[in-house]
Amino acid sequence: MHAAVLSTADRPPVYAEHAEPVAGTRDEMVVEVLAAALHHLTRAKAAGAHYSSTAALPLIPGVDAVVRGPDGELRYAVLDDTAYGTFAERTVIDVRRSVVLPRDSDPVRIAAAMNPAMSSWVALRRRIDFATGRRVLVLGATGNAGRMAVQIAHHFGAGQVIACGRDAGRLAALTAVGAGETITFDKAGLAADVDVVLDYVWGEPAAEAMMAMLTHRADRGRPLTWVSIGSVAGPAAPVPSVALRSAQLRIVGSGIGSVSARDILAELPALAAAVNDGTIDVQARPVPLAEVSRAWTAGSGDRVVFVP
Ligand SMILES: NC(=O)c1ccc[n+]([C@@H]2O[C@H](COP(=O)([O-])OP(=O)(O)OC[C@H]3O[C@@H](n4cnc5c(N)ncnc54)[C@H](OP(=O)(O)O)[C@@H]3O)[C@@H](O)[C@H]2O)c1
Incomplete structure (x- = not known):
């Protein structure tokens, strides 16, 4: 072969x-x-x-x-x-x-979508308690996984989805898939009051965005769940201790290992259906x-x- x-x-x-x-x-x-x-x-x-x-x-x-x-x-x-x-x-x-898979599935669409889409699907379904109406920030939203995260957050009932990235042109295209607002990293403070961050970036841009958001947050006693999913900007992020001390900030990760293979597999039929339809x-x-x-x-x- x-x-x-x-x-x-x-x-x-x-x-x-x-x-x-x-x-x-x-x-x-x-x-x-x-x-x-x-x-x-x-x-x-x-x-x-x-x-x-x-x-x-x-x-x-x-x-x-x-x-x-x-x-x-x-x-x-x-x-x-x-x-x-x-x-x-x-x-x-x-x-x-x-x-x-259903017999009428498009193999190319399914193959393209499952890995990037499962990153936010599994995070929202298996890693955190995600309730309808929550406000979500997708950090690194212009990639395949981020673009799907915008759509998947809506699918699970997000009240608002903000898309953040470094390229204003590519960000603008995300309004067509449900981003209510689009911001570049330097404007992360504008997303200060979200409930959940789906973070594909990590590294310095994520740490800087985190501090800008906490600084501008109206109520720091309100829980903010930061889910690290990818690390395109660097494997380590310099998160200051004060970020964790000054707000109800919880940082978790989502991926192979933090979610079991069995739990990931259990989500795949519904995810494939969402791609197919x-x-x-x-x-x-x-x-x-x-x-x-x-x-x-x-x-x-x-x-x-x-x-x-
Ligand atoms: N944990 C999981 O379950 C899981 C599953 C799938 C993927 N992932 C991870 O998620 C991440 C994104 O995957 P993907 O499939 O969406 O990749 P992708 O389609 O290649 O998109 C990459 C994204 O990262 C941005 N980016 C690249 N370098 C950057 C930098 N230095 N600073 C800021 N933004 C930067 C790109 O922005 P531009 O549009 O401006 O280029 C784009 O938005 C990867 O780290 C991947 O390993 C995790």
């Missing part, structure tokens, strides 16, 4: 012939890959840089995919650490880490897998989805 093969972490994978995957345990199944997206997690795991990665090179990257099994069912599958990822014509899935608008760019070397370094535009 053909696959994307990564032999060294400092160069993109190459499209090449590769041995067929083989199922091991009785929960494993060899499947045909229909669509597999290039997420931050995919690159981080391939580089051995993600906290959950253990696989050694060479490997086939790809952490999830829409696949078809020998039973003919369409599935969305998430892979554990493996040298046989989803950027291939065929791979091996653990059936217990997959969900069956258009509740969540998806920006996907299908690319032939043969072009993997060129597309590997794609930036933060439409999510690249490899089609073998």
Whole structure:
């Protein structure tokens, strides 16, 4: 079969012939890959840089995919650490880490959406107590995950969603998907009175936004829940002690590990339904897998989805 093969972490994978995957345990199944997206997690795991990665090179990257099994069912599958990822014509899935999709699902849309969308979906459903009417700030809203977070916060009944980012032009486009207000990082003080922050940025911009918001907050006794989901601006944020002492601020994280695999999987059918019925608008760019070397370094535009 053909696959994307990564032999060294400092160069993109190459499209090449590769041995067929083989199922091991009785929960494993060899499947045909229909669509597999290039997420931050995919690159981080391939580089051995993600906290959950253990696989050694060479490997086939790809952490999830829409696949078809020998039973003919369409599935969305998430892979554990493996040298046989989803950027291939065929791979091996653990059936217990997959969900069956409706037959009319669009594989490219589902593959593009599930990883970025589950970041806010799982955070709001499994990591915090999120009540209808809450005001939400999405920090780093112009990316795939942030854009979906705006929509998903609305889906779960947010009273107001403010989108924050560094690019005013890209922010403006978010009003079409439900952002009531859009602000750049230097104006974070304007979002001082939200109840929940979904933070994709972390690093210095998040710490600065946090202090600006706390400084301008009308009632610091009112709970503010800050959910760290991504860290595009840096792995560490210099949060001063006073931030935690001077307000009812609670900082939590949401991701693999802080939410169990079982709880994440339990959310996937409803999330897939929301993608299928258009509740969540998806920006996907299908690319032939043969072009993997060129597309590997794609930036933060439409999510690249490899089609073998
Ligand atoms: N915990 C989870 O469950 C989970 C799941 C999925 C993703 N994530 C994480 O969420 C983050 C975003 O993922 P994504 O799929 O949305 O990525 P993406 O589509 O590539 O978007 C990246 C976003 O980060 C912004 N950005 C990049 N560098 C920045 C900087 N130095 N300062 C401020 N903003 C910056 C970009 O802004 P511009 O538009 O201005 O370029 C864009 O909004 C990643 O860290 C990813 O690993 C976490």
